[in-house]
Amino acid sequence: MREGTAQLIRREDYTAPAYWIRSVDLTFELDPAKTLVINRMQVERNADQPAQPLRLHGEDITVTRVLVNGDSVSFRHEDGQLVIDTLPDTPFSLEIRNICAPDKNTKLSGLYQSGGGLFTQCEAEGFRRITYFLDRPDVMAVYTVTLRASKAAYPVLLSNGNLVEQGELPNGKHFAKWHDPFPKPSYLFALVAADLVAREQHIRTRSGKDHLLQVYVRRGDLEKTEHAMNSLIASVVWDEARFKLPLDLERFMIVAVGDFNMGAMENKGLNIFNTKFVLATPATATDVDYAGIESVVGHEYFHNWTGNRITCRDWFQLSLKEGLTVFRDQEFSMDMTGSATARAVKRIEDVRQLRQIQFPEDAGSMAHPVRPDSYVEINNFYTATVYEKGAEVVRMMQTLVGRDGFARGMTLYFERFDGQAVTCDDFAQSIADANPDSELARQLPQFKRWYSQAGTPRLASRGRFDAPTRTYTLSLEQHGLPSPGQSEKEPYVIPVAMGLVGRDGRAIPLQLEGEAEASGTERVLVLNQPRNFYTFVNVDVEPVPSLLRGFSAPVVLNDHLADADLLVLLQHDPDPFNRWEAGQRLALNRLLAAIGSDEPLVLDAGFTDALRAVLRHPELDAAFKDLTLTLPSETYLAEQLQVVDPQKIHAARESMKLQLAQALRDDWAWAFEQHQVAGGYSPDAVSAGKRSLANLSLSMLCLASAADGDTVWPGRAFQRFKDAGNMTDRLGALSALTGSHAELAAPALERFHALFKGDALVIDKWFALQATTPEKNGLVFERAKQLLKHPDFSLKNPNRARSLISALCMNNPAAFHRADGAGHAFWADRIVELDGINPQLAARMARVMDRWAALAEPYRTSAHAALQRVAAKADLSNDVREIIGRALQQV
Known part of the structure; x- marks a missing residue:
């Protein structure tokens, strides 16, 4: 099938390659x-496939010669492939010579130039932009790579694996030869040729082997690499301790590049990194x-086993490596926090991210299962569903088999599949087989619906307490909403971690009907039917159910709890996640009521008193307080509505924020001073x-002061901005000013730019802050348009483009969705412009319109018009055309 000029790839059509490439010797x-x-x-036929021509992928490269066993052979080009019809039946050598132009490669896929250096990015299908190859993940080969280049221009020459040889060449050139002993797919190939310096660290792992760790950066940035190196060391130590997975090469290298x-x-x-996730000083x-550097360094290192040693059979299995490795980096980050409370804070942050990005994806035009069934452009499926929801699927496996059981499953997975390209089914089966008596093993076929069904399941609960019999009956009911291509959903296996809380705060012992005695105060109920009932006995008082503790499943829960119940959980729930969730729900209920009404929002004393109690609580962690007192985002609010009016959402949230700022003024002042x-x-x-809590307090104090015409706190914020000893406090103070006091914000922004104009990553923050300032009278949108013309702005650098365009369109709905349609027109112009430079980046920014059909008028009409404008571009890339086409199908 074809969609426009692009082929629709289906998972059900997978066939193994007709040829295997066993080894590759590359010279550059x-x-x-x-x-x-x-x-x-070195190539050989796949005996399991019928004899056929060899078809190699290639893009934007010029072939100069093709030889088989040393002899020139004829070839042809067909559908973007190089085809060789006549080949030996026995294994043979194939040599291809071709030319590519890195300096013309603005797509940043394949071999490209950045800051005077040469770098590669081959996932998913970038290797075909370097040379002709079977560019698919199930073709795994051993690579030897020789790099030759000008020593003055490119003093550092790196590739995968171990350094075998290096030396001088005539005419001012030099060479380096690298060998990777582990078979890998082409998407894991890398080379770097640049003028770089390195931080180095020798370590000895638990296995007693010595290794060299290196972090390469451009000259002048070496002082910013200490945290990245510490994060890498911690990752190596953690993976060997937690999963017994050691570093398997003589060295491990990280290289930072500014264009990625x-x-x-x-x-x-x-590992090649965006500088954003390597460079840091206070x-x-x-x-x-x-925190982001620690997480991403960990994520990429953990891929060494979950993604590299065992890789994906095909790109539909992308979550096999990404979902699993996100789960691993989340566990790593939680373990690095050092306390149970900090672990809970990290979990809350991860879930908040899931809800703000992945839940909307599940409800939009690009909704797809964790294991997609089809795609036009694979780059479009590097999504929150594959990554973050995929991680939640892995987390549910751990919940169902236990932490030790999951470790056993991981061990079995590596025993079975090390060095192979496999599927999500292979992973799930390994976890189940290692735990044959677990709920996962008993219900594995049904559990795997998490991989095949799109959308966010809905979970509803109701409870009934019967005082005479001292029983509490809890009903749980699940259903799935229709999504593109899937109108009906079968029941999932949903682990529901839960407890019962007395109104006095006591955790109630749990004893289900039929059990001999109570067993603890928390357990996991496994719902695998559309509806089920659970009766708890020997319950002396009417409890408040605390469900989905730790967010044990990626579902939307409607527990029908009243405000009084939520206040009990906010005050007493022993599960930090549900305690935070109760506070968010209390705010959400009031915000949604205001959005659905023409009456102004007026906060009640019960709500403000409850938040004051959280803020003043002597035992709660400051980070937890910050998360609880931060209102649900406008994006998350939009996901609760059938018809979305971004301006009403913005007005309601800003009103609540101002009222909280004013009602808790003394408490914010106390919190600022005490933290x-x-x-x-x-x-x-x-x-x-x-x-974090001090900066939230300062922003609220500035907001309250601005409303009252008082300049004391804005003045203190300006002074804090000037005197701050670290970027967190400096940016926090600047954010407080931009959100409340334009007169002081303007000189502060100028001063900030002057201080950091030579630091690209800090200037990214400067652009992003201005693009995400709460909109007032259209001034933020107008400022964003002006910043497009700023000398420091460039569409060619992904970080810079994201810092302004993505920040405005994705993270500032009220500035973007304007009644006059100017925001949507702005978006359309940028997508068309970007598509000619970097289609992958343009496609990701195009995703902001995934849920345009849910917008209220007049936003819906102008969004539709903007989508049609982009769709009308004749030479639109496959990347963007797939996104726009799926969005327009909502009409």
Whole structure:
């Protein structure tokens, strides 16, 4: 089938390759305008497939020669492939010589130039832009790579695996030869040729082997690599301790590059990173940046086993490596926090991210299962569903088999499949087989519906307490909403971690009907039917159910709890996640009521008193307080509505924020003063939590002061901005000013730019802050348009484009969705412009319109018109056309 000019790829059509490539010897004569690639492969027919021509993938490269067993052969081009019809039946050598032009490659896929250096990005299908190849993940080969280049221009030459040889060549050139002993698919190939410096660390792992760790950056950035190196060391130690997975190469390298479409890439032994997730000093990076570096460094290192040693059979299995590795990096980050409370805070942050990005995806035009059934452009399926929801599926497996059981399953998985390209089914079966008596093993076929069904399941609960019999009956009911291509949904296996809480705060012992005695105060109920009832006995008082503790399943829960019940949970629930959730629900209920009414929002004393109690609580962690007192985002609010009016959502949320700022003014002042961090900067969880709460308090105090015409707190914020000893506090103070006091914000923004104009990542923050400031009278949108013309702005750099365009369109709904349609027109112009430069980046920004059909008028009509404008572009890339086409199907 074809969609326009692009082929629709279906999972059900998978067939193994007709040929295997067993080894690859690559030689590069590196030059930015004209790089020669000599590709020597050892190839053999796949005896399980009928005899057929060899078809190799290739894009934007020029072939100069093709040889089989040393002799030139004829070939043809067909559908973007190089086809060789006549080949030996026995294994043979194939040599292809071709030329590519890195300096012309604005797509940043394949071999490209950045900052004077040459870098690669091959996932998902970038290797075909370097040389002709069977560019698919189930073709795994051993690579030897020789790099030759000008020593003055490219003093550092890196590739995958171990360094075999290096030396001088005539005419000012030099070479380096690398060998990776582990078979890998082409998407894991990498090379770097650049003028870089490295932080190095020798370590000895638990297995007693010595390894060299290196973090390469451009000259001048070496002082910003300490945290990345510490994160890498921690990752190596953690993976060997938690899952007995050791580092398997002599060295492990990270390279930072300023132009990169993603966060980072797990190429075997040579991880290439966006500078955003490597470079940090207290003066230039926030606590969020430090946490992000630790998480992403961990994620890419953990891929060494879950993705590299065992890889995907085909791209439909992408969550096999990504969902599993996101789960692993989340567990790593939680373990690194050092306390149970900080672990809970990390879990809340992860769930908040899931709800704000993945839940809307499940409800939009691009809704797809964790294991998709079809795609036009695979780059469009590097999504929150594959990554974050995929991680939740893995987490549910761990919940159903236990932490030790999951570790046994991981061990069995590696025993069975190390060195192979496999499927999500293979992974799930390994976890189940290692735990034959578990709920997962008993219900595996049904559990795997999480991989095959799109959308977010709905879970409803009701409870009935019967005082005479001292019983409490809980009903749980599930259903799935229709999604594109799936009108009917079968029941899922949903683990519901739960407890019962007395109104006095006591955790009630749990004893189900038929059990001999109570067993603890928390358990996991496994719902596998459309509806089920659970009766608890020996319940002396009417309880409040605490369901889905720790967010034990990625579902939308309607527990029908009244405000009084939520207040009990907010005050007493021993599960930190549900305690936070109760506070969010209390705010959400009031916001949704205001959005659905023409009456102004007026906060009640019960709600403000409850939040004051959280803020003043002597035992709660500062980071937890910050999360609980931060209102649900406008994006999350929109997901609760059938018809979305972004301006009404914005007005209601801003009104609630202002009222909380004013009602708790003295409490915010107390919190600000009490949560100052003395001494040198540290990104540890406790210090970061204090800074976060102090900055929230400062923003609320500035908001309340601005409404009253008082300049004391804005003045203090300006002084804090100038005097701050770290970027977290400096940016927090600047954010407080931009959100409340334009007169002081303007000089502060100028001063910020002047201080950091040479630091690209900090200037990204400067652009993003202005694009995400709460909209007032259209001023934020107008400022964003002006910033397009700023000398520091460039569409060619993904980080910079995201810092302004994505920040505005994706993270500032009220500024983007304008009644005059100007925001949608702005988006359409940028998508068309970007598509000619970097289709992958353009497609990701196009996703902001996934749920345009839910918009109220007049936003819906102008969004539709903008989509049609983009769709009308004749030479639109497959990347963007797939996104726009699916969005327009909502009409």
